[in-house]
Amino acid sequence: MNPDILRERQNATFDIEKLTNILDGGAERTNRRREIREVLVLNDPDFDYGTPTSLPTMILKLREYGISDPVEINWYKSMYWGTGREALGLHYVMFLPTLYTQCDSEQFNKWVPLIIGTYAQTEMGHGTHLRGLETTATFDPATQEFVMHSPTVTSIKWWPGGRNPLFLPLIFLSIPLSASLFDLFLSGFALPTCSGIVIGDIGPKFGFDAVDNGYLKLEHVRIPRENMLMKYAQVKPDGSYVKPLSSKLTYGTMVFIRSLIVGNAGIVLSQCCTIAIRYSAVRHQSEIRAGEAEPQILDYQTQQHKLFPLLATAYAFLFAGQYMIDTYNRISGDINQGDLSEMPELHALSAGLKAFTTWTANTGIEVCRMSCGGHGYSRSSALPDIYVEFTPSCTYEGENTVMMLQTARFLMKSYRQVQAGQQLSGAVSYLNKVHHRVMAPQAVSSQLDLNLNTLVDLYEIRAAMLVELAAQSIQQESARGKCQEDSWNNSTIDLVRASDAHCHYMVLKMFRDKVDQIEDPGVHSVMSTLAHLYAIHGMGNFTGDFLQAGVLTGAQVPSVSKCLKGLLAEVRPSAVLLVDAFDHHDKMLNSVLGRHDGNVYEAMFEWARSSPLNRTEVHESFHKHLKPLQAKL
């Protein structure tokens, strides 16, 4: 083991295993995760690490081991495929959940155990604006079939992931039977027997190469009436249409995956922090004091400023992910029982947190890569691949700006309710104080109060202030004679800013609430320091907001920076231990820089030598091209 890494792991001030248990949701979950990793994957003789041919093996193994819990599926898949993406991701996170949530019982029993499929919603002309989708589904009572058709070039289904040329069960979103509703259809196509279908691949992408995203053009293709997913909406044999309790129930799968993406952003950021912080502990470069040995780059304050706030953010997002999926499970359970009262709040929370966490993690991955210098740019670090696989999450499952505006829509509605004298509950209850001016900025002391609860209050006031400013912008536009829609569009910069601040407050509050639940003194202390760092770093990035909210004075601004530097120094001794607690296995990280033993240089040389380019001392291209050319010169 590298001596630097060894030294970093001495004198731990907290129980790493206990922190790992907290991240997993308990010691039993940690044990189960490791059992899946060590026994069911790494020690499985059939396991041929991450090669495409092992995809069928993975499916059969999941069935053989009876793994059906979504999180356990993800544990198995992420061990099997490491930080890469595999072709069936969409099947597990969209196709199956749609069948689970949108099929009636007869359809469920008929389809769920048997098929692998994709989710074809986006069209060439519309991905965000679902009410603009053009694919039609016209019911023919004479044959009890739906006629599926792509009327325009922009209606061609574009992007369905995991499009398998031979077997194409897919979930459709199609223009419906009534103008404002969408309905889901299972195609049941088995190519090439069905005529009227044109499919293909949309071509090379930025990344996401393990997933073959395709296109699908339908020319009056007929599918049985029974292929409409009929849990919430039905078309009777006589063609009569039974509307769902809410047209937004059709959007349920997107809310589910957005909820998952919140925690996934934390996982991906924790992977990158593990790589960058372990590497920074073994990399020596330049000098701090002339004539002395080159220091670990982790001892540079700028390196700590790059990485430690991201480390705190990774923990914050992992805890936010736990809160999000618990909230999703609770509210979707109520929805399943017909109680839709919290569906708007679930949509607003999942949309906002999906955008907030993926935007932040996306930027953070690049910071981690650049903090590793040239070796970070090497594929051996795994950081370029992680970035390329993660960055589309800012676009898919709801483009982030649009998602932030959906959250803003909920915030504006809530603000109006407070203005009308209503008492709010739930995540927006802090807006009640805005109306009664309880939010009036406290007379801040000359010394910045660093209590975590105080910091949460300051973020709450900042969010409330920005919600009020956005609402006032809309009101001012209306007062200038703009229609409601133009008033909204002319305020969307303010609206996104308000949603971002709302999400930032929510994530800090979740982090603080999680820290409050930690009983072990050592773990509580280090987590409290990270939560402070998360809050103070955000205050440093958005100082203007806090000044504008009147909760920070110009005289206090220097103390924010001073406090930040102190917290960076406080985290330094525990940095490697804090990434060890994420418990990412070397095989899964697949990173020369992030190895648990820190033996980076030897591993990097072996990695380079294993390249096909180095299979021979002199590459064949010399003999084939250069030598004949030289002979002619």
Ligand SMILES: CCCCC/C=C\C/C=C\C/C=C\C/C=C\C/C=C\CCC(=O)SCCNC(=O)CCNC(=O)[C@H](O)C(C)(C)COP(=O)(O)OP(=O)(O)OC[C@H]1O[C@@H](n2cnc3c(N)ncnc32)[C@H](O)[C@@H]1OP(=O)(O)O
């Ligand atoms: C089984 C699990 C295995 C384990 C997995 C574990 C971990 C994995 C982790 C993460 C996964 C990692 C990666 C992800 C994997 C795969 C992803 C790969 C590919 C991506 C696939 C896709 O992208 S599928 C396509 C996604 N497309 C979208 O998201 C479309 C976005 N657009 C929309 O959602 C809508 O058009 C809209 C919301 C923007 C607007 O809808 P619209 O109908 O126009 O509504 P509005 O007019 O704006 O508002 C009216 C009203 O409705 C409310 N509302 C809107 N949406 C919802 C909703 N979903 N729920 C509830 N309510 C909704 C809105 O708030 C308004 O309400 P008010 O009138 O009251 O204000």
Ligand SMILES: Cc1cc2nc3c(=O)[nH]c(=O)nc-3n(C[C@H](O)[C@H](O)[C@H](O)COP(=O)(O)OP(=O)(O)OC[C@H]3O[C@@H](n4cnc5c(N)ncnc54)[C@H](O)[C@@H]3O)c2cc1C
């Ligand atoms: C890797 C990847 C995999 C995918 N897999 C699938 C899949 O399996 N199945 C599937 O159905 N789809 C899939 N998609 C498609 C994806 O869901 C859409 O790309 C996504 O929903 C964004 O829609 P769009 O492409 O139409 O972007 P647009 O909405 O056209 O976005 C372009 C710009 O317009 C802005 N904009 C749009 N509407 C508004 C508004 N109301 N207010 C302000 N600004 C706005 C956006 O902010 C953005 O800046 C995938 C996409 C990617 C990248």
